Amino acid sequence: MTGNHDSDAADRGHEARMRMAAGDETFFKYYWPRLVRYLKSRATDTGLAEDVASEAMMAFLDKWDYLLTHPRPDSWLFKVATRKLRKLEVQARDQCCLDEDLASSVGDLQAAAAGDMWIEDHLDLIAGMRSLPSRQCEVIGLHYFGGYTLAETADILDIQVGTAKKHLGRGLKSLRQRQGLPAALKTIRRISA
Amino acid sequence: MTPGDDKQQVVTDLAVTAADRALRAAAATIGQMSDTELQCKLSQLKKARKARTPREIYRQQDELGSLELDQAAYKLASQAHADGNLSEAARWYRVGAINDFADAPLKLAMVLDSLAARYLAGAESPAATREDLGLVTEAANWYLAAFLVGDLEALDPLDSLIARLDGQARAAHVIATADDSGPGRCAPGGLQKVTELPPAEAIAHCRSCRPCKAELIKLNRLLLAVLYDEASKETTDASVDQPDDNYGPRRSLPDCGSALHPEPSRPGQYQLARSPQKCGKKG
Numbered sequence: 001m002t003g004n005h006d007s008d009a010a011d012r013g014h015e016a017r018m019r020m021a022a023g024d025e026t027f028f029k030y031y032w033p034r035l036v037r038y039l040k041s042r043a044t045d046t047g048l049a050e051d052v053a054s055e056a057m058m059a060f061l062d063k064w065d066y067l068l069t070h071p072r073p074d075s076w077l078f079k080v081a082t083r084k085l086r087k088l089e090v091q092a093r094d095q096c097c098l099d100e101d102l103a104s105s106v107g108d109l110q111a112a113a114a115g116d117m118w119i120e121d122h123l124d125l126i127a128g129m130r131s132l133p134s135r136q137c138e139v140i141g142l143h144y145f146g147g148y149t150l151a152e153t154a155d156i157l158d159i160q161v162g163t164a165k166k167h168l169g170r171g172l173k174s175l176r177q178r179q180g181l182p183a184a185l186k187t188i189r190r191i192s193a
Numbered sequence: 194m195t196p197g198d199d200k201q202q203v204v205t206d207l208a209v210t211a212a213d214r215a216l217r218a219a220a221a222t223i224g225q226m227s228d229t230e231l232q233c234k235l236s237q238l239k240k241a242r243k244a245r246t247p248r249e250i251y252r253q254q255d256e257l258g259s260l261e262l263d264q265a266a267y268k269l270a271s272q273a274h275a276d277g278n279l280s281e282a283a284r285w286y287r288v289g290a291i292n293d294f295a296d297a298p299l300k301l302a303m304v305l306d307s308l309a310a311r312y313l314a315g316a317e318s319p320a321a322t323r324e325d326l327g328l329v330t331e332a333a334n335w336y337l338a339a340f341l342v343g344d345l346e347a348l349d350p351l352d353s354l355i356a357r358l359d360g361q362a363r364a365a366h367v368i369a370t371a372d373d374s375g376p377g378r379c380a381p382g383g384l385q386k387v388t389e390l391p392p393a394e395a396i397a398h399c400r401s402c403r404p405c406k407a408e409l410i411k412l413n414r415l416l417l418a419v420l421y422d423e424a425s426k427e428t429t430d431a432s433v434d435q436p437d438d439n440y441g442p443r444r445s446l447p448d449c450g451s452a453l454h455p456e457p458s459r460p461g462q463y464q465l466a467r468s469p470q471k472c473g474k475k476g
Binding site: 024025028029030032033034037038054055057058059061062080083084086087089090118121122125132133134135136140144145147157158159163167169170171172173175176 | 209211212213215216217218219220222223224225226228231234235238241242250253254256257260263264267291292293294295296341342343344345
């Protein structure tokens with residue numbers, strides 16, 4: 001970890017604490033859309049993602065005083081939400097009450113798009129992300145949607161930076177393949193053939 | 194690197210760049226949400242928070258604490274693994290793996306794999322072989338779970354484990370067959386007659402009589418199959434929550450070859466991994 005990264009992380013932690021100092025409404029307005037949309041792009045079930053986001057935010061409000069002095073309160077929020085979602089998904093799968101077949105996934109995505117304009121605008125992308133293995137999806141979601149560096153992402157997911165990098169590379173590659181190749185790539189393929 | 198590889202690399206790089214661009218475009222607008230919607234959600238959240246009973250608050254705090262426990266268990270497991278205490282490492286990695294914590298599923302699979310290799314190195318008896326079979330099965334399940342959440346490193350060991358398990362299953366079959374037609378016959382006339390002897394005498398006889406041992410193994414398998422069937426039916430009928438321990442009914446995995454379904458030697462030992470992909474998972 002470089003000194004630069006440390007200072008950047010400290011700055012972002014400071015920003016998050018300043019938002020907290022401005023009041024719970026300011027904090028909520030900034031982080032809620034990012035959190036709930038990150039979870040929706042990662043989860044199989046939109047309802048579950050919303051529940052997890054609400055519970056994580058509630059837990060954050062419960063721990064407000066403690067988190068005011070936390071180095072990265074925003075990372076804490078995403079870490080708790082990610083772990084909660086994983087745990088609930090494991091439990092739901094154990095009880096076979098998580099519909100993950102193609103028809104259910106498409107239906108759930110359509111419902112999510114109907115309730116959120118941002119998802120509707122990026123439907124292909126979210127569909128592609130949901131089809132990725134969960135670790136790849138989490139790394140991509142935290143890195144791009146959460147705005148975290150790879151080191152911060154690795155810290156949130158309790159993995160090594162190298163592993164996070166590997167997941168990111170694989171995820172991006174599969175994401176594009178799953179979304180369909182753009183015209184330029186198709187041309188290159190044709191020339192190669 | 195051949196020209197073909199170069200072209201493939203260009204295609205891959207462009208694909209990654211295109212995905213990167215699409216993600217950046219989505220990230221640029223992720224914070225946009227109508228003020229009304231945000232206010233509504235915040236007031237709902239505050240109302241729900243206020244309406245909680247003390248019991249619900251304790252439950253939520255407890256859940257939050259349990260998330261920390263996974264991390265603590267993972268640290269303990271890593272320490273035990275570094276110290277070479279594989280059984281202890283498996284125990285603690287399992288705690289994290291059940292909740293899909295970090296790379297605990299992969300680590301658990303690796304530890305179980307090493308444990309199986311250790312058993313295999315000293316395996317002379319059919320019992321040791323069965324023990325190894327169980328460890329290999331569980332390791333394979335956790336490798337599969339790790340692979341399905343994105344740890345592609347789990348694929349090679351999974352393949353080799355499946356191959357090894359097939360070999361082990363064949364070896365176990367040969368041993369069982371040899372036991373059936375082994376040298377000598379049971380002097381009292383089989384297990385049925387032996388059960389009529391006084392218990393101490395029957396136990397002593399079974400310890401030294403190979404045909405009786407073979408019959409006991411078969412009966413044990415039959416008994417376990419019946420018990421598992423009943424347990425599964427009860428669970429399905431009652432639709433109750435399963436306790437989070439190692440004694441739940443076995444679950445079926447996606448098609449990974451017959452090697453993943455060997456006969457167990459005791460209930461719960463070979464319970465399939467709580468794989469996130471059990472009920473038909475995304476790719």
